[in-house]
Amino acid sequence: MNALIIKDLKKDYQSYPGALKGIHLEVDEGDFFALLGPNGAGKTTTIGIITSLVNKTSGFVSLFGFSMDDDPVMVKRFIGVVPQEFNFGFFDRVIDIILNQAGYYGIGRQVAMKRAEFYLTQLGLWDKRYEVSRALSGGMKRRLMIARALIHEPKVLILDEPTAGVDIELRRSMWTFLRDINKQGTTIILTTHYLEEAESLCRGIAIIDQGNIIEHTTIKELLSRLNTETMVLDLKSPLIKAPHILECKTTLLEATTLEITFSKVLSLNDIFLELTKQQIEIVSMRNKANRLEELFVHLIRHDS
Amino acid sequence: MMKSEVNMVGLYTIVRREVTRFCRIWTQTLLPSVVSTILYFIVFGSLIGTRIGKMNDVSYIEYIIPGLVMMSIITNSYMNVASSFFISKFQRNIEEMLVSPLPNVIILWGYVLGGVCRGIIVGVLVTMVSLFFVRLPIGSFTIVLLTAILSSLLFSIAGLINGIVSKKFDDIEIIPTFILTPLIYLGGVFYSIQLLPKFWQKIIYLNPIFYIINVFRFGLLGRSDVEVSTAMWVIISLLIGLYCLAFWLLNKGVGIKT
Numbered sequence: 001m002n003a004l005i006i007k008d009l010k011k012d013y014q015s016y017p018g019a020l021k022g023i024h025l026e027v028d029e030g031d032f033f034a035l036l037g038p039n040g041a042g043k044t045t046t047i048g049i050i051t052s053l054v055n056k057t058s059g060f061v062s063l064f065g066f067s068m069d070d071d072p073v074m075v076k077r078f079i080g081v082v083p084q085e086f087n088f089g090f091f092d093r094v095i096d097i098i099l100n101q102a103g104y105y106g107i108g109r110q111v112a113m114k115r116a117e118f119y120l121t122q123l124g125l126w127d128k129r130y131e132v133s134r135a136l137s138g139g140m141k142r143r144l145m146i147a148r149a150l151i152h153e154p155k156v157l158i159l160d161e162p163t164a165g166v167d168i169e170l171r172r173s174m175w176t177f178l179r180d181i182n183k184q185g186t187t188i189i190l191t192t193h194y195l196e197e198a199e200s201l202c203r204g205i206a207i208i209d210q211g212n213i214i215e216h217t218t219i220k221e222l223l224s225r226l227n228t229e230t231m232v233l234d235l236k237s238p239l240i241k242a243p244h245i246l247e248c249k250t251t252l253l254e255a256t257t258l259e260i261t262f263s264k265v266l267s268l269n270d271i272f273l274e275l276t277k278q279q280i281e282i283v284s285m286r287n288k289a290n291r292l293e294e295l296f297v298h299l300i301r302h303d304s
Numbered sequence: 305m306m307k308s309e310v311n312m313v314g315l316y317t318i319v320r321r322e323v324t325r326f327c328r329i330w331t332q333t334l335l336p337s338v339v340s341t342i343l344y345f346i347v348f349g350s351l352i353g354t355r356i357g358k359m360n361d362v363s364y365i366e367y368i369i370p371g372l373v374m375m376s377i378i379t380n381s382y383m384n385v386a387s388s389f390f391i392s393k394f395q396r397n398i399e400e401m402l403v404s405p406l407p408n409v410i411i412l413w414g415y416v417l418g419g420v421c422r423g424i425i426v427g428v429l430v431t432m433v434s435l436f437f438v439r440l441p442i443g444s445f446t447i448v449l450l451t452a453i454l455s456s457l458l459f460s461i462a463g464l465i466n467g468i469v470s471k472k473f474d475d476i477e478i479i480p481t482f483i484l485t486p487l488i489y490l491g492g493v494f495y496s497i498q499l500l501p502k503f504w505q506k507i508i509y510l511n512p513i514f515y516i517i518n519v520f521r522f523g524l525l526g527r528s529d530v531e532v533s534t535a536m537w538v539i540i541s542l543l544i545g546l547y548c549l550a551f552w553l554l555n556k557g558v559g560i561k562t
Contacts, residue, residue, distance in 0.1 A: 013562065051403045054562050073307075076405040087396035091328075096321070097400075103317025104404035106310025148400070 001064065003029040003156050003187040004050070009059030011045050011211075019045050021211040022059065027189060027204060029064070029155075032182045034198035034219070035191045037208035038300055043191045044084060046208070047160050051081045063156060077105070080154030082145045084161045084191075090134040094125060094144055097133060098151055105152035112151065119147040122177065139170045146174070156187045163197060175201055199223075199292040209300055219292070226295060230261040230288035236281035245274050259288060314406045315414050322418025326384060333384070334426055337376040341430045344372050345437045348494065360496050360527045369434045370521035371493030374455060376430045378513065381423030381456040382463040382484060385415050386476045389467030398560055408554040412464065412547075419460030420453065427452055443526030451520045454539050458516075461546045468553045468560070487513045497529040512542055 004027040011020040020042045027033045037043050048054030050061060052072065061068040063078045088097045095116060102112030120126040123143040128136060133144060142162060149157060159178070163171045171194075178201065182188050192198055198205065198219070205222055207215040215222065238255035248262040248271065258280075262271060275282065326333040349365030359367040392398040401411050434440065442448065470476045491513035497505055508514050509530075519535035522528035528535070553559070 048562070052561075053399055053402055055557055073405040073407070076403060079403065081403050083396075083399065085396065087399045089392075089395055089397045092397075096324075100317055100321050101400055101404070103320075104314050104401055104406050106313045106405070108313060152404075 001029045003027050003031065003064060004189070005060070005062045006046070006050075007060040009046070009049065009061065010057045011042075011049065011054065012057045018211050020049075020057075020059075023208065023211070023213045025206055025213060025216065027156075027187060029187055030182070030185055031204045032178075032188045032202045033190065033204040033206070034202035035189060035206050035208060036195070036198060036296060037191075041208045042211045043208055044160060047081070047083075047158055047189075047191065051079055051158065052076060077152070078155045080149035080152065080157045082142075082149045082157070082159045082162050084164065086133075086141050086145065088133050088141075088144070088148070091132055093130055093132055094120070094136070095129040097144065098148055101148045102151045107152060115151055115153070116147070119150050123147050139166050142166055143174070146177070150181070154186065156189065157181065158189045160191050161193060162190070163192065163194060171197070195293040195296055207296065207299055214299055222295060223292065227264050228261055229264065230259060231285050232288050233258045233260065233275075233285045234283045236283050239280070243275075243278055243280060245271060245278075310405070311407065311410050314404070315410050315417075318401070318411065318414025319417045319421065322384070322388060322415065323421050325388065326418075326422050333380070333422060334429065337380055337426045338429050338433055341372050341376060342433055344368065345434065349437055360498075360529075362525055362527065363438070365438050366440070366525060367496075367521075368494055369431075369438065369440065370524045371488075371491075371517045373427050373430050373434065373524075374451075374513075374517050374520045375488050375493055377423040377427040377452055377456050378459045378488060378516070379480065379484065380426040381419040382459040382466070382480060383476075384422040385419035385460045385463035386466040386470070386480075388418065389415055389464055390470045390473070390476050393467070393470075393560060394473075402560065409551065412461075412550055412554055415464050415467075416457060416460040419463055420456040423456030423460065424452060427456075440524055441526065442524055444523045447519065447523035447532065449523075450536075451516065451523055451539070454536075454543060455516050455520070458539060458543045458546065461543070461550050465546065465550050465553060468550070468558055471559070487511050488517075490514075492517050492529065512538055515539060 004025065006023060006025040008022045008024065009020050010022050013019050023042070023046065025046075035043050035046065045054055049056045052068075063075045066074045066078075068075045092100075098116040098120065099109060099112050102115065103109070107115070116129070117126060120129055123146060125140060125143055125147060128140065133141065136144060146159075146162065163174055166174065175197070178188060190198065190202060202219055205215065205217060205219050206213050232253070235256045235258055239252055239258065242250040242252040242258065244250070245260060246262075246266060248260045248266070251259040253259055260271065272282070345365065348368055353364035353368070356364040358364070389398070431440070466476055466479050490508070491511050492508070497508055497514075500508065515530055515535035515538045518528040518530045519532050519539070522532055
């Protein structure tokens with residue numbers, strides 16, 4: 001079953017007509033879905049419309065078969081949203097923010113308190129429950145927004161750049177938490193600028209640019225389209241010029257750093273064999289760039 | 305859970321949050337009206353009032369008490385909702401409610417009842433302070449209560465409209481400073497209509513606060529410059545009109561949705 005269906009969704013702002021130019025999108029139930037795009041592409045507008053914060057110009061949105069136009073209350077029950085910017089009362093205590101949010105969904109305080117304890121503990125905020133939100137660090141505020149979005153146990157969790165400005169350690173712990181939530185059956189829709197994040201977490205993907213969906217597929221299918229890969233090799237001994245390695249493109253970045261771009265027709269074994277033949281010893285190697293990032297940049301450039 | 309139960313929990317949550325908010329900052333919300341009213345009682349009631357003598361057959365300090373109590377109810381109800389709603393917009397935590405299944409009518413009543421609570425609490429505090437200066441006869445407790453509730457409802461809704469349409473902090477100060485306060489002071493808090501020249505006696509009937517203060521004065525002292533039924537009609541008509549406007553603005557998403 002589709003968790004989310006969007007058909008011919010359009011949004012014209014007074015100052016920015018054509019923010020969305022009739023997009024179509026489908027997200028399967030239980031998917032971990034990435035909605036990617038450059039700044040101003042229409043990601044936040046799309047999320048704003050799904051979460052009722054932005055009025056659409058035209059089009060159709062439904063969640064689990066319930067139309068947003070005909071049954072907005074039902075649709076809102078399904079959604080938990082973690083917005084891009086902090087949007088809670090700066091002077092409210094953590095526990096009050098969570099309990100109030102539960103109240104808006106009709107959850108009584110006893111049940112809400114149990115859930116608050118569960119989610120705040122999971123996200124490492126239970127000890128901070130009596131602190132005012134403005135006293136929390138940036139990472140804690142992000143986690144507070146996730147706890148708040150989950151308090152009514154939504155079927156769809158929408159995260160708009162949830163790890164922006166979060167350090168790597170915390171980002172990875174948030175990924176683990178989100179993977180667990182997804183495994184338990186919650187459909188997750190994620191927008192992010194960290195393409196490594198999308199590649200690591202998501203299965204479905206849509207890329208939006210200038211108000212149009214330019215790709216709507218799976219991460220696996222998208223990555224399979226990459227036909228070249230670039231590796232950076234750290235060499236044991238310095239070289240004077242870039243060596244000729246099969247049909248690869250080689251660039252000597254520094255005397256002991258070699259960049260090799262090769263077609264997927266070749267295997268790494270072939271390349272290493274040739275390097276060994278030429279008595280070039282490798283100390284370490286890494287991907288030049290995130291694979292999805294390369295594709296993303298290619299698609300956006302091509303589209304514009 | 306039934307839809308109505310869900311809505312009641314939502315309504316209770318908003319009202320509770322509002323009451324907690326103004327109680328937490330009671331020195332900014334509850335105390336100032338009490339202090340300024342004490343000053344009014346001392347200056348206009350005890351010091352100047354004794355030289356003025358009687359007004360509408362009651363002592364001057366008795367005469368001004370209903371107006372001062374009502375002034376506190378009106379300004380506190382209004383400012384509570386206007387500032388709370390605007391700050392929710394400013395901090396964007398209004399979105400917490402907008403993404404939830406709460407219907408707009410519940411959001412509206414949640415804020416308005418929060419304003420009513422503050423208005424009535426301040427009204428009771430100011431009335432209690434006034435008892436240190438004079439004994440109030442209380443002509444009709446029902447009218448006192450009804451007027452206090454209807455007025456706080458009316459000005460809470462007006463405050464909500466102000467909060468909805470405001471785009472910056474200055475906007476929530478303009479109406480209270482340049483419209484509400486003059487209407488209150490010119491609405492008969494400190495004087496009877498009979499003291500005004502004929503022309504101004506007619507003009508004052510355009511001021512809705514004149515009706516509110518007079519009907520409240522009737523409830524407390526048994527004296528009024530207007531018919532109680534006329535005043536009630538004016539208050540209820542305005543209440544319905546402003547309620548419809550506030551509801552329409554919320555449904556349109558004015559100031560809160562793009």
